[in-house]
Structure formats: structure tokens, C-alpha cells
Amino acid sequence: MPAMRVRQAIATAIADEMRTDPTVIVFGEDIAAAEGPFKTTEGLLEEFGPVRVRDTPISEMAFTGAAVGAATMGMKPVIEIMFIEFLGVALDQLVTEGAKMRYLSNGQLSVPMVVRASVGGGLGFGGQHSQTLENWVAATPGLKVLAPSDAQSAYSLLRAAIQDPDPVMFLESRVTYAERGEVDTNLKMEIGKARVVKPGKDLTIVALGQMTNVARQAAATSGIDIEIIDLCTIVPWDKKTVLESVKKTGRLVVVEEQPESGGWGSEVVAAVVAELFADLKTVPIRITCPNVPVPYNGGLEARFLPNPVEVNYQIDQLMATGKAPQPWWTREGF
Amino acid sequence: MSKGLERRKAILSDPVAQFERAVEIREFENQINALFASGTIRGTTHLCLGQEALVIGMASVLRTDDPVSATYRSHGIALALGITPESAMGEIMGKAIGCCGGLGGSMHLCDIELGLLPTSAIIGGGMPIAAGAALAFQIQGNDRVAVALFGDGATNIGAFHETLNLAAIWKLPVVFICDNNVYAEYSRINLTTPIEDLHIRAESYAMPHFALDGMDIDAVREGVQSAVDRARSGGGPTLIEAKTYRFAGHSRADQALYRPEGELDSWKSRDPLLLLEERVKKSGKMTESEIAEMKVRIAKEIEATVALCQAAPEPTTKTMFENIWSRKVSQ
Ligand SMILES: Cc1ncc(C[n+]2csc(CCOP(=O)(O)OP(=O)(O)O)c2C)c(N)n1
Ligand SMILES: [Mg+2]
Numbered sequence: 001m002p003a004m005r006v007r008q009a010i011a012t013a014i015a016d017e018m019r020t021d022p023t024v025i026v027f028g029e030d031i032a033a034a035e036g037p038f039k040t041t042e043g044l045l046e047e048f049g050p051v052r053v054r055d056t057p058i059s060e061m062a063f064t065g066a067a068v069g070a071a072t073m074g075m076k077p078v079i080e081i082m083f084i085e086f087l088g089v090a091l092d093q094l095v096t097e098g099a100k101m102r103y104l105s106n107g108q109l110s111v112p113m114v115v116r117a118s119v120g121g122g123l124g125f126g127g128q129h130s131q132t133l134e135n136w137v138a139a140t141p142g143l144k145v146l147a148p149s150d151a152q153s154a155y156s157l158l159r160a161a162i163q164d165p166d167p168v169m170f171l172e173s174r175v176t177y178a179e180r181g182e183v184d185t186n187l188k189m190e191i192g193k194a195r196v197v198k199p200g201k202d203l204t205i206v207a208l209g210q211m212t213n214v215a216r217q218a219a220a221t222s223g224i225d226i227e228i229i230d231l232c233t234i235v236p237w238d239k240k241t242v243l244e245s246v247k248k249t250g251r252l253v254v255v256e257e258q259p260e261s262g263g264w265g266s267e268v269v270a271a272v273v274a275e276l277f278a279d280l281k282t283v284p285i286r287i288t289c290p291n292v293p294v295p296y297n298g299g300l301e302a303r304f305l306p307n308p309v310e311v312n313y314q315i316d317q318l319m320a321t322g323k324a325p326q327p328w329w330t331r332e333g334f
Numbered sequence: 335m336s337k338g339l340e341r342r343k344a345i346l347s348d349p350v351a352q353f354e355r356a357v358e359i360r361e362f363e364n365q366i367n368a369l370f371a372s373g374t375i376r377g378t379t380h381l382c383l384g385q386e387a388l389v390i391g392m393a394s395v396l397r398t399d400d401p402v403s404a405t406y407r408s409h410g411i412a413l414a415l416g417i418t419p420e421s422a423m424g425e426i427m428g429k430a431i432g433c434c435g436g437l438g439g440s441m442h443l444c445d446i447e448l449g450l451l452p453t454s455a456i457i458g459g460g461m462p463i464a465a466g467a468a469l470a471f472q473i474q475g476n477d478r479v480a481v482a483l484f485g486d487g488a489t490n491i492g493a494f495h496e497t498l499n500l501a502a503i504w505k506l507p508v509v510f511i512c513d514n515n516v517y518a519e520y521s522r523i524n525l526t527t528p529i530e531d532l533h534i535r536a537e538s539y540a541m542p543h544f545a546l547d548g549m550d551i552d553a554v555r556e557g558v559q560s561a562v563d564r565a566r567s568g569g570g571p572t573l574i575e576a577k578t579y580r581f582a583g584h585s586r587a588d589q590a591l592y593r594p595e596g597e598l599d600s601w602k603s604r605d606p607l608l609l610l611e612e613r614v615k616k617s618g619k620m621t622e623s624e625i626a627e628m629k630v631r632i633a634k635e636i637e638a639t640v641a642l643c644q645a646a647p648e649p650t651t652k653t654m655f656e657n658i659w660s661r662k663v664s665q
Contacts, residue, residue: 029519029521030519030520030521033520033521033592034519034520034521034592037519055521055525055526056526057487057490057518057526057527058457058458058487058488058490058491058518058526059490059491059492060491061491061492062492085455085456086456086457088456089456089457089458089491089492089493123376123377124376124377124378124428124439125377125378125439125441126377126438126439126440126441126442126455127437127438127442128441128442128454128455128456129378129441129455290654290655291658292654292655292658293437293658295436295437295649295653295654296377296428296434296436296437296438296439296442297428297429297436297437297648297649298376298428299648300428300436300437300648300649300651300653300654303651303654304654329655332651334651334652334655
């Protein structure tokens with residue numbers, strides 16, 4: 001199995017789909033000649049040429065909508081929104097137009113497109129270039145929302161996303177782009193199916209994107225036998241895998257890279273409470289970012305993001321008291 | 335008077351101070367580049383090397399109560415408007431002395447006293463804001479003018495077109511200044527835009543428009559002044575296209591290998607610093623040796639700024655919970 005960086009796994013997944021399906025086309029800002037600001041489209045222009053691989057002007061609304069239109073007429077566009085924040089200027093075309101096409105055509109139209117976007121903090125890009133913003137897209141019926149966490153899931157999930165007949169939002173943790181991992185190109189991953197990345201029996205962590213790595217690091221130094229679930233799909237999320245795990249462990253900790261308000265973890269906690277109330281040994285908790293913008297300063301940005309030390313602190317407190325520990329900002333009086 | 339206001343006043347009409355400010359910006363940007371290259375500063379940065387005449391020319395004809403909305407390519411415009419080097423560099427280093435307390439970074443400089451609105455890292459993001467500021471001035475009946483500074487690439491985003499149209503029909507006192515530095519990231523403007531002269535886009539909004547030589551401070555001053563005068567006197571908005579060139583790559587990591595051979599050199603023969611130097615020499619305002627001394631002095635000052643900012647304290651954790659809402663609400 002080849003080891004590749006996450007960014008290469010993404011480029012490889014797109015290339016493999018383009019080889020098998022001539023309707024797959026790719027566009028975005030500086031993704032062709034420059035091979036992407038994060039080199040996630042390396043080699044595509046060279047292999048597939050300028051008809052299928054295109055640079056766009058700085059016009060996210062136009063090219064997102066163009067992807068919707070092309071998708072309705074038999075193409076499979078894979079477009080890149082460089083930083084998820086730039087989706088703000090194109091949101092209408094994705095959530096109000098694209099995601100409604102099947103419904104408002106009474107099932108006659110399909111919109112098989114993928115919107116890839118880099119997300120997340122940790123690199124010092126400041127308040128307008130560091131958010132994850134899953135909740136901008138998670139509340140739109142008709143959209144599927146995916147988030148890989150490593151090279152294998154980036155490869156396999158992106159192939160699944162491109163093959164899918166519905167619009168898919170594909171959220172890539174920017175800090176993981178340079179990380180290497182083994183990739184089995186024959187391994188299929190399904191939309192809506194989570195991965196148990198570490199088995200354990202005492203407590204279940206559900207994480208997403210770069211928080212999966214944080215969970216792994218926390219588990220590696222924890223005295224508790226932790227099971228880690230990489231959710232992979234936010235919409236429609238894999239209730240079955242999560243419920244099975246929590247039924248076994250009796251404890252749930254969600255680790256989210258998001259301000260506390262409105263995060264996807266609330267959905268997970270609500271479902272677990274509703275369905276497994278009697279099986280829970282402790283209250284389910286969420287470990288999130290505080291409700292503030294992402295600070296630029298390196299020390300503050302590191303505090304802002306959930307980290308292994310805080311995850312283990314929360315877990316240890318939970319195990320010791322059975323109660324939900326306070327988040328660090330409440331403990332410190334902010 | 336604050337140091338920033340003094341610095342602003344200095345460049346209003348004195349060609350020597352204008353030249354010195356350009357040397358300061360050049361020196362500042364070179365230091366920032368080195369600090370990023372050495373890993374001392376994290377994140378990303380967008381230098382304005384080669385575009386000094388535009389920002390200083392603009393700042394020298396605006397009043398401090400004329401707000402400017404600009405972009406992530408923010409260092410030059412901020413220094414031109416008068417922000418102190420330690421306030422800007424402190425911010426870029428994420429220090430508490432920075433103009434945003436170290437929470438904003440290179441792309442988000444701000445100084446309300448000097449008219450610098452928080453710079454936006456979203457293409458086109460500042461344009462409607464400038465129009466809105468101008469709307470306030472129009473309703474309030476004062477003679478303030480708002481200015482939006484943005485790149486050539488921004489003329490392809492919806493906000494540009496919507497804002498031009500809105501400003502035109504409402505006759506808002508706003509000046510739109512497009513800094514056409516030929517590139518948007520790694521794409522030459524001709525690859526993404528079917529016209530060469532971007533200012534003609536204002537024609538379809540029945541808005542006055544023209545191009546000017548952005549390397550020549552006198553051309554900038556004259557052009558911006560005419561648009562500001564029109565706006566101040568109730569004549570409505572103007573779109574100005576300043577023809578400049580980005581001497582460095584788009585951002586920190588970019589070596590700009592996509593540029594045609596010779597293009598950079600041909601623009602460098604009209605380096606705004608050379609033109610500003612000639613200007614003070616010709617008028618007899620500075621001698622060769624005075625210029626050399628001044629350059630050494632400014633280089634030393636910026637080195638001292640680097641040292642000062644490196645030694646400055648980090649922001650406290652508390653600061654990231656401030657300025658979210660008008661008052662603290664416990665969450
Ligand atoms: C809405 C949006 N899309 C894309 C970007 C990414 N981006 C940052 S700078 C840039 C190029 C802008 O070029 P131009 O407007 O010419 O300004 P310059 O950088 O040359 O000053 C792009 C595409 C962004 N910041 N915002
Ligand atoms: Mg440009």
C-alpha cells in the first residue's frame with residue numbers, strides 16, 4: 001500500500017474517478033495551472049487537460065452555481081472552495097438552489113456534484129480563514145456532508161462522494177493536508193458510515209476531521225480504555241455505529257472543532273440520550289471550542305482548539321465524578 | 335496628537351516625508367518577509383512591495399475621518415495611513431501591542447482613529463461596507479467620504495458589481511480604488527478577465543471611471559483627489575483603476591514562477607521608490623547623502639521595531655473572550 005499525504009490522496013481520488021468516469025470535471029481558483037493553493041489537484045491539468053480541469057475567476061457564486069447547472073445536465077463537477085469561509089459568497093447556489101433541485105423538480109433532476117473546501121484552525125490564518133463551519137451546511141436537507149480525517153478516508157470518501165448522485169459537501173481539515181498515511185485504493189468507504197479507528201470498552205469518543213487525531217493522542221496517554229469513532233459523515237450520520245459503541249461503553253464524549261453553540265455534536269448527544277438513556281453510566285459530554293472567533297495568536301489559537309490534555313482532563317473528571325466537567329473557559333472564569 | 339495622527343499629517347504634502355514613508359514600507363515588508371521565511375511568524379502574509387506609491391498617494395489626500403476599507407494586503411495601506419510600525423508589526427507577530435491585540439494577524443489590521451476599518455480577508459468583502467459608510471455620511475449630511483481599496487481579482491466577484499450599482503443609484507460619497515497589480519494569486523488577470531482596462535466596468539453603472547499610473551505618486555494624488563472632491567461635493571462615486579505591479583509573490587510561500595520573463599524587471603524600472611527618490615532629488619529637497627543617511631536610519635528603526643515586537647508580551651487568554659458582544663454575556 002502506498003503511503004501518501006492527505007493532499008495527494010485527494011488528488012489521486014479525483015484522478016482515479018476522472019479516469020473511470022469521463023463526466024467528472026474539476027474547477028476552482030488556481031486549481032489547474034497552479035495545481036491548487038494546497039496542491040490538492042496536483043497533476044490533474046496535465047493528465048486531463050483544460051476542458052475538464054479549469055481555473056476560474058474569483059467568482060464563487062458563479063462557479064458553484066455552474067457546478068449545479070452542469071450536474072443537472074449530466075456532468076459530475078468537483079469544485080474547490082479554497083477556504084470554507086468563501087462559501088459565504090456562494091451559499092445560495094449550493095443550499096438554496098443545488099440542494100433543492102431534486103425536490104423541486106419532483107425527482108426529475110439529479111445534482112451529482114462535490115464541493116470540496118479546506119476547513120479548520122491551527123495554522124495561524126486568523127478569524128476569517130480558520131473556521132470549520134459544518135453547521136452552515138449541516139441543516140440543509142438534500143445535502144450530504146462529509147469530513148475525512150486522514151489519507152485513507154480522504155481517498156475513499158472522496159471517491160464515494162464523486163460517485164454519489166447527490167450534492168456532497170466535502171470538508172477537508174487543512175492541517176491534515178501534509179500528513180502521511182497508507183492508502184489502499186481498493187478500500188471502499190460508504191457515505192453515512194462511521195469508522196471505529198480504535199476499539200475500547202470503557203468510553204466512546206466521537207470525533208471528526210483533525211479532532212480524530214486529537215482523540216487518538218488523548219487515548220494513547222489515557223488510563224481508560226477508549227473507543228474512538230471517526231464519524232466521517234455529518235449528514236446523514238451513522239447512528240447505528242455510535243449507538244452500538246455507547247451501548248457497550250456506557251459513556252460518550254464528543255470532540256468537536258467548533259464553537260460550543262450549534263455544533264453537530266449536539267445531534268449525537270441528543271440521539272444517544274434519547275435512545276440509550278438507561279444504558280448510560282455517565283452523562284454524555286461535548287468538548288468544543290469556546291463561543292469566540294478563532295484567535296490569530298499562536299498560544300491563544302492552541303487554547304481555542306480542543307487538545308489531548310483537555311480531552312483527558314475532561315474524561316478523567318467525568319470518570320471520577322460521573323458529572324459533566326466544566327469547559328476550561330468556565331473553570332478559568334472567562 | 336497621537337503618534338499615528340502625527341505620522342499621517344507628515345505625509346500630507348511633504349515629498350520628503352512621502353519618500354521616507356515609502357522607504358519605511360519597503361523596509362517593513364522586507365523584514366516581515368524574512369520573519370515569515372525564518373518561521374518567526376506563523377500563518378500567511380501578503381506584501382505590498384511595488385505598490386507603495388498608491389497607498390501613500392491615497393493616504394495623503396484623504397482626511398482621517400474618511401474611512402478606508404482595504405484587504406488582507408494590508409501592511410502598506412496601514413503604514414501609509416499612519417499606523418505605527420510597532421502597532422502593525424506587533425499585530426503581525428500576534429502580540430498584545432498590535433492594533434488588534436494580536437488576535438487579528440497580518441490580514442486584519444485596523445486603526446479607527448486613522449480611518450482604517452478592519453481589513454477584510456474575503457475578496458470583495460470591504461466594498462459594500464465602504465458603500466454603507468458613505469450612505470451614513472449622505473444621510474447625516476456631512477462631507478465625509480468612504481474609500482474601498484481592492485484588487486483586480488475582486489472585479490470578478492458579485493460584491494463588486496452589486497456595490498458599484500448601489501453606490502451609483504444612491505449617488506454615494508464613495509471612491510472605489512482597484513489596485514490592478516496584474517495578478518490575483520497565481521493567475522494573471524488576462525486569464526480570468528476578458529478586458530484589460532478594468533475601470534471600464536463602471537461604464538455600465540453610469541459611474542465616472544478612469545485609470546491612473548499607480549507607480550507615480552503625483553498621478554495617484556491627482557486622480558484620487560479628483561474623485562474625493564466629486565464625492566465630497568455630492569457628485570457621487572468614482573471607480574479608479576491604479577495600474578501597479580506586485581513585486582513579490584501573492585503570499586508567503588509563493589515565488590511567482592508563473593510570471594513571464596522580463597515582466598518584473600520592466601516594472602521594476604519604474605519602481606515607485608526610484609520615482610519618489612528622483613522627485614525629491616529633482617526638486618532639490620534632498621541630496622544624495624541625505625537620502626543614503628535616511629535609508630540607513632529607517633532600516634535601523636525597523637530593525638528596532640522587530641526587536642521591540644519580539645520582546646513584547648503575548649496577549650492574555652482573557653482577551654480572546656473580549657469584544658465578542660458589546661458587553662460580556664456569560665455563556
Ligand atoms: C471570496 C474569496 N475567494 C477567494 C479568496 C482567496 N484569495 C485570497 S487573495 C486572492 C487573490 C486576489 O487577487 P486581487 O483581488 O487581484 O488582489 P491582490 O491579492 O492582487 O492584492 C484570492 C483568490 C478570498 N480571500 N475570498
Ligand atoms: Mg491583484
